[in-house]
Amino acid sequence: MKTDDLITLLAEDAPVRTRLGPVVAFALLAGIVISAIVFISTIGMRRDMADAMETARVILKIGVTLVLAIAASSLVFRIGRPAAPLKTRSLFLLVPLALIAAAVVAELAMVPSDSWRTRMMGNNARFCMMFIPVLALAPLTAFMIALRNGAPDSPGLSGAVAGLASGAIAAAIYAWHCTDDSPLFVATWYTLAIAIITAIGYFAGRRLLRW
16 A cells, blocks of 8 residues: 555544544643643742733733744644645744734834833843743643654654644743743744744654654
């Protein structure tokens, strides 16, 4: 039997479709809960969050990371199924990208150029780069376990998508603690932290999701 024929048969296998969805949903819930517990029991929410939520930059930071987490997580539900169409859901990833890009352009236009570097570096870049990956470990592990119940066409890509979703979930949680609200900071350090988890997910997927 040719590989393409095997993929087609697996794609038409109804039990795989019905089994994978609930498993991924449980993995998503478990990953979020564990990461939230780690977050609350260690660094916790920033003390001035009530006042901070009245500012557009904080709302944007939380909103962008949340939208990215939702968009990437929706891809995880599809990526574990052979021959599953991904193009439409992949396009939703452009929404948070467009939002943060617009915010960066607006900030560059509104603040003096000599303050760009200060805003980009912020006060907690190193901690951000360390703690977002820490928070991402639980959802990434859960997603990997769940995707082993599927039959992804590309194990590496599937792992990368799981990593992207996990990093975005972690960033959305960490945003409630972070006091660096500049779009320049978010676009730089949040993106790098999420990219690290995406890369880890890629290599883990290549190793763990082969079938």
